[in-house]
Amino acid sequence: xxxxxxxxxxxxxxxxxxxxxxxxxxxxxxxxxxxxxxxxxxxxxxxxxxxxxxxxxxxxxxxxxxxxxxxxxxxxxxxxxxxxxxxxxxxxxxxxxxxxxxxxxxxxxxxxxxxxxxxxxxxxxxxxxxxxxxxxxxxxxxxx
Numbered sequence: 001x002x003x004x005x006x007x008x009x010x011x012x013x014x015x016x017x018x019x020x021x022x023x024x025x026x027x028x029x030x031x032x033x034x035x036x037x038x039x040x041x042x043x044x045x046x047x048x049x050x051x052x053x054x055x056x057x058x059x060x061x062x063x064x065x066x067x068x069x070x071x072x073x074x075x076x077x078x079x080x081x082x083x084x085x086x087x088x089x090x091x092x093x094x095x096x097x098x099x100x101x102x103x104x105x106x107x108x109x110x111x112x113x114x115x116x117x118x119x120x121x122x123x124x125x126x127x128x129x130x131x132x133x134x135x136x137x138x139x140x141x142x143x144x
Contacts, residue, residue: 020094020096021104022060022092022106023092023093024090025091025093031090034090035108035110038089039083039110041114042081044078045076045078046114050075050079050112050114051114052075052079052111052112053073054071054079054083055071055072055107055110056069056070056071056072056083056107056108056109057107058087058090058105058106058108059104059105060092060103060104060105060106061101061103062101062103064091064092064094065091065092066087066088066090066092067103069088071084075112082112083110087108087110
Protein backbone atom coordinates (compact mmCIF):
# COMPACT_ATOMS: atom_id res chain seq x y z
CA UNK A 1 0.00 0.00 0.00
CA UNK A 2 2.88 2.35 0.71
CA UNK A 3 4.23 1.85 -2.80
CA UNK A 4 0.87 2.80 -4.29
CA UNK A 5 0.81 6.10 -2.37
CA UNK A 6 4.38 6.89 -3.34
CA UNK A 7 3.64 6.40 -7.07
CA UNK A 8 0.59 8.62 -6.79
CA UNK A 9 2.63 11.35 -5.08
CA UNK A 10 5.32 11.18 -7.77
CA UNK A 11 2.72 11.70 -10.49
CA UNK A 12 1.38 14.76 -8.66
CA UNK A 13 4.86 16.28 -8.43
CA UNK A 14 5.41 15.90 -12.16
CA UNK A 15 2.17 17.70 -12.99
CA UNK A 16 2.95 20.75 -10.82
CA UNK A 17 5.94 21.75 -12.95
CA UNK A 18 4.38 22.05 -16.41
CA UNK A 19 6.15 25.22 -17.61
CA UNK A 20 9.87 25.65 -17.02
CA UNK A 21 11.17 29.21 -16.69
CA UNK A 22 14.27 30.51 -18.47
CA UNK A 23 17.52 30.75 -16.56
CA UNK A 24 20.61 32.78 -17.33
CA UNK A 25 23.70 30.54 -17.75
CA UNK A 26 25.60 30.76 -14.48
CA UNK A 27 22.63 31.96 -12.43
CA UNK A 28 21.59 35.37 -11.07
CA UNK A 29 25.12 36.39 -10.06
CA UNK A 30 26.40 35.92 -13.60
CA UNK A 31 23.38 37.82 -14.95
CA UNK A 32 24.17 40.79 -12.71
CA UNK A 33 27.86 40.59 -13.59
CA UNK A 34 27.10 40.57 -17.33
CA UNK A 35 24.78 43.57 -17.04
CA UNK A 36 27.28 45.72 -15.19
CA UNK A 37 30.21 44.73 -17.43
CA UNK A 38 28.25 45.78 -20.52
CA UNK A 39 26.67 48.89 -18.96
CA UNK A 40 28.10 52.29 -19.91
CA UNK A 41 27.18 55.54 -18.19
CA UNK A 42 25.73 57.86 -20.87
CA UNK A 43 28.19 60.57 -21.97
CA UNK A 44 25.38 63.12 -22.31
CA UNK A 45 24.59 62.77 -18.59
CA UNK A 46 28.15 63.12 -17.26
CA UNK A 47 27.84 66.89 -16.68
CA UNK A 48 24.59 66.63 -14.73
CA UNK A 49 25.89 63.72 -12.63
CA UNK A 50 22.50 61.99 -12.39
CA UNK A 51 22.47 58.69 -10.50
CA UNK A 52 19.63 56.29 -9.88
CA UNK A 53 17.87 53.12 -10.91
CA UNK A 54 16.06 52.23 -14.13
CA UNK A 55 13.44 49.46 -13.90
CA UNK A 56 13.13 47.45 -17.10
CA UNK A 57 10.59 44.75 -17.92
CA UNK A 58 11.54 42.44 -20.77
CA UNK A 59 10.04 39.54 -22.68
CA UNK A 60 11.93 36.31 -23.38
CA UNK A 61 10.74 34.09 -26.22
CA UNK A 62 10.82 30.29 -26.31
CA UNK A 63 14.39 30.36 -27.71
CA UNK A 64 15.79 32.43 -24.83
CA UNK A 65 16.12 35.68 -26.79
CA UNK A 66 14.93 39.01 -25.38
CA UNK A 67 12.32 40.23 -27.87
CA UNK A 68 10.90 43.35 -26.19
CA UNK A 69 11.74 45.80 -23.41
CA UNK A 70 9.61 48.30 -21.51
CA UNK A 71 10.81 50.97 -19.11
CA UNK A 72 8.82 50.94 -15.88
CA UNK A 73 10.84 53.57 -13.99
CA UNK A 74 12.87 56.10 -15.94
CA UNK A 75 15.87 58.34 -15.19
CA UNK A 76 15.98 59.99 -18.59
CA UNK A 77 16.07 59.03 -22.25
CA UNK A 78 19.82 58.31 -22.38
CA UNK A 79 19.65 56.03 -19.32
CA UNK A 80 16.56 54.23 -20.64
CA UNK A 81 18.18 53.54 -24.00
CA UNK A 82 21.34 52.20 -22.37
CA UNK A 83 19.39 49.94 -20.00
CA UNK A 84 17.29 48.59 -22.89
CA UNK A 85 20.42 48.04 -25.01
CA UNK A 86 22.10 45.96 -22.30
CA UNK A 87 18.97 43.90 -21.59
CA UNK A 88 18.58 43.08 -25.30
CA UNK A 89 22.06 41.50 -25.23
CA UNK A 90 20.93 38.84 -22.73
CA UNK A 91 20.52 35.22 -23.86
CA UNK A 92 18.74 32.74 -21.61
CA UNK A 93 18.59 28.94 -21.46
CA UNK A 94 14.96 27.82 -21.80
CA UNK A 95 14.21 24.16 -21.18
CA UNK A 96 11.70 22.47 -23.48
CA UNK A 97 8.14 23.11 -22.39
CA UNK A 98 6.41 20.11 -23.99
CA UNK A 99 6.33 21.81 -27.35
CA UNK A 100 4.50 24.88 -26.05
CA UNK A 101 5.97 28.21 -27.16
CA UNK A 102 5.75 30.50 -24.14
CA UNK A 103 6.80 34.13 -23.80
CA UNK A 104 8.19 34.91 -20.35
CA UNK A 105 8.20 38.31 -18.65
CA UNK A 106 10.96 39.35 -16.24
CA UNK A 107 12.06 42.58 -14.59
CA UNK A 108 15.49 43.99 -13.89
CA UNK A 109 16.70 46.93 -11.83
CA UNK A 110 19.74 48.56 -13.36
CA UNK A 111 21.58 51.02 -11.15
CA UNK A 112 23.50 53.85 -12.76
CA UNK A 113 26.28 55.50 -10.75
CA UNK A 114 28.51 58.23 -12.04
CA UNK A 115 31.92 56.79 -12.92
CA UNK A 116 34.69 57.81 -10.57
CA UNK A 117 37.40 59.90 -12.20
CA UNK A 118 40.45 57.83 -12.94
CA UNK A 119 43.62 59.11 -11.27
CA UNK A 120 46.19 60.31 -13.75
CA UNK A 121 48.65 57.54 -14.32
CA UNK A 122 52.28 58.50 -14.78
CA UNK A 123 53.64 57.82 -18.21
CA UNK A 124 55.43 54.49 -18.34
CA UNK A 125 59.17 54.86 -18.08
CA UNK A 126 61.00 54.06 -21.26
CA UNK A 127 64.43 52.57 -21.10
CA UNK A 128 66.58 51.92 -24.13
CA UNK A 129 69.70 49.85 -24.33
CA UNK A 130 72.39 49.82 -26.96
CA UNK A 131 74.51 46.83 -27.62
CA UNK A 132 77.82 46.57 -29.36
CA UNK A 133 78.13 43.69 -31.75
CA UNK A 134 81.93 43.91 -32.06
CA UNK A 135 83.85 41.47 -29.95
CA UNK A 136 87.03 42.86 -28.40
CA UNK A 137 90.22 41.74 -30.15
CA UNK A 138 92.61 39.63 -28.12
CA UNK A 139 95.70 41.49 -26.98
CA UNK A 140 98.77 40.60 -29.06
CA UNK A 141 102.07 40.03 -27.36
CA UNK A 142 104.70 42.61 -28.21
CA UNK A 143 107.82 41.20 -29.70
CA UNK A 144 111.10 42.61 -28.51
